[in-house]
Amino acid sequence: MTTVLENEIFKISELVKNQNFNFNKTEILNHLPEKYIDEAIDSIQSWETYKSTPLHNLNKLNEVLKLNNIFYKDEGYRFDLKSFKALGGAFAVNKVVKDKKAKTVATATAGNHGRSVAWGAKRLGVNCKIFISEFVSESRADAMRKLDAEVIRVKGNYDASLKECIKQSRENNWEIVQDVSWDGYKEVPKYIMAGYSIMIKEIIDDVQNNSITHVFLQAGVGGMAAAAIAGFAKFYKSTPKFIIVEPEDANCVLKSIKQGQPTSVDIIKESIMGGMSCGDVSTVAWEILKNASNYCLTIPDKAIPSTVALLSEKKLSNEKIISGECGVPGVISLIGVCQSQNFKEELDLNSKSNVLLIGCEGLTDQILYNKLLNEGLKQIQ
Numbered sequence: 001m002t003t004v005l006e007n008e009i010f011k012i013s014e015l016v017k018n019q020n021f022n023f024n025k026t027e028i029l030n031h032l033p034e035k036y037i038d039e040a041i042d043s044i045q046s047w048e049t050y051k052s053t054p055l056h057n058l059n060k061l062n063e064v065l066k067l068n069n070i071f072y073k074d075e076g077y078r079f080d081l082k083s084f085k086a087l088g089g090a091f092a093v094n095k096v097v098k099d100k101k102a103k104t105v106a107t108a109t110a111g112n113h114g115r116s117v118a119w120g121a122k123r124l125g126v127n128c129k130i131f132i133s134e135f136v137s138e139s140r141a142d143a144m145r146k147l148d149a150e151v152i153r154v155k156g157n158y159d160a161s162l163k164e165c166i167k168q169s170r171e172n173n174w175e176i177v178q179d180v181s182w183d184g185y186k187e188v189p190k191y192i193m194a195g196y197s198i199m200i201k202e203i204i205d206d207v208q209n210n211s212i213t214h215v216f217l218q219a220g221v222g223g224m225a226a227a228a229i230a231g232f233a234k235f236y237k238s239t240p241k242f243i244i245v246e247p248e249d250a251n252c253v254l255k256s257i258k259q260g261q262p263t264s265v266d267i268i269k270e271s272i273m274g275g276m277s278c279g280d281v282s283t284v285a286w287e288i289l290k291n292a293s294n295y296c297l298t299i300p301d302k303a304i305p306s307t308v309a310l311l312s313e314k315k316l317s318n319e320k321i322i323s324g325e326c327g328v329p330g331v332i333s334l335i336g337v338c339q340s341q342n343f344k345e346e347l348d349l350n351s352k353s354n355v356l357l358i359g360c361e362g363l364t365d366q367i368l369y370n371k372l373l374n375e376g377l378k379q380i381q
Contacts (some may be wrong), residue, residue: 002064005335009379012336013104015343018257022291025233040091040194041201045249047284053077053199055206058296058357061316065338067072069210069354072331073203074354076322076362081115083324083361084199084224085179085275088192089116090123092177097124104129105136109160110220110274112364117177120185127365129174131246133157135223135270139367157267159279164376177324180221181284189284192301193227203356212240214355216330217293219244219253220278222285224360229292240356241347243337244289244296245329247271252281253289254296255356256278262286272301275361277309293377295347303332308369309376322362330357 044050054077058070075084088105090105096102105125107117114130121128128149132141133156139149152168154161162180169176181189203212215232217225225244232240244253250271255263271277281289307328311321314332334355335345349355363369 006066006339007306008283009300009303010336010339012340013300014251014254014341015295015297015346016254016258016336017140017295017346018293019191020260020291021294023239026286026292028230028233028292031284032190034196034234036190037197037230037234040191041198043091043094044087044195044198048184049079052202052206053309055203056317056319056321058317060318064332067349067353067355068351070334070357071203071207071355072312072321072357072359073199073319074321074359074362075199076327076359079119081112081119082364083112083115084117084196084358085112085116087116088179088195088223089113089126089177089338090120091195092188093117093120093124093126096175096177096188097126101200102126104172104174105177106169106174107177108158109381110158110277111136112275112361113179114144114149115147120149121149122147127195129168130329131161133161135179135208135274137368139365145315157270158277158329175225180280180282183283186284188222189282192245193223193230193284194198196227197222197234199358204235207354210354211238212236212356213350213353214241214243216243216245216333216357218329218358218360219246219275219345220276221282222253222289224358225253225284225293226255226285226288229288229357241294242292243333243347244293245333246296247273247276248298248300250277250279251298252279253340254298256281256286257290257293257296272304272330273326275372279296297333297337299329299332299336305372305376306379307331307376308372312373313377313380315380321359323359324361324364325372326357327361
């Protein structure tokens with residue numbers, strides 16, 4: 001396996017240090033208030049099928065990388081939706097139905113967030129409209145239809161589907177439940193982020209005496225990454241290094257960190273990491289990420305199939321792990337960083353490091369997963 005992990009497909013495209021880093025717990029929790037987090041956790045833990053998702057130890061990968069521990073939070077077991085997104089969208093639907101008496105909710109999605117909103121709407125008996133781009137697979141669209149949502153496909157990318165969602169929602173007085181924020185729309189994204197933060201509470205309960213030193217966090221619009229950082233600010237005494245991971249062709253957080261302000265990216269080529277292929281950082285997430293993230297890095301798509309296969313074939317741990325395309329970027333990033341002695345030293349990764357990776361989705365698209373797995377199995381032979 002050592003030879004496989006030395007493959008240049010894991011090479012980091014770009015690594016940027018945040019020159020404005022300043023981890024201020026009070027400021028972070030002003031942007032995502034503790035009362036929101038507490039309410040989300042109380043609500044979600046009361047749901048009938050709630051249970052904490054597994055925290056795996058990637059012990060076989062650790063034998064090669066020579067760290068202390070590599071923990072992998074497996075969100076493939078989150079309710080029946082197999083993604084961390086189940087936490088945020090469904091909780092936000094609860095809030096807008098309870099507080100605003102919403103009869104119809106709407107959202108734009110690459111798949112997993114839409115399923116969460118649709119699931120939340122079905123639980124409460126309200127109508128749901130889901131807007132998807134032309135790049136979202138039909139199997140993901142069908143998964144949302146099975147939750148009684150009306151799925152509306154829009155020509156263009158995710159940003160085009162979001163614009164159409166906003167337009168029709170305003171025309172029809174639908175309540176938008178979106179995980180990205182903009183001027184005048186910030187409360188609902190905070191509810192969604194508050195839902196995500198329960199992952200960190202579960203992780204901290206599970207790691208016990210192992211102090212987390214590094215956290216690799218995927219980012220699309222940045223909501224999960226910012227929510228995770230807020231979770232650590234609330235529940236954890238020490239401060240790990242936070243490394244934001246994006247596709248090389250959709251690096252809006254990295255570009256924003258470099259510029260010191262939110263910076264849009266024109267996505268010319270859609271990443272296979274569809275849920276992370278976003279051109280704009282959420283304004284709510286940005287208020288946390290701009291100072292609280294230590295580093296940003298980007299990865300190419302080409303290592304996705306191999307990593308899916310390595311996890312499935314028990315090459316990285318003693319357990320078989322089923323991960324979708326957006327669940328593996330943390331693994332890829334850690335391998336890529338450790339391939340470069342300069343990067344490894346820059347991030348201070350060593351034999352005392354306890355690294356946390358978020359496996360943010362499991363088997364959410366059977367057809368795509370099979371394709372990635374088959375391709376990956378050929379690559380790792």
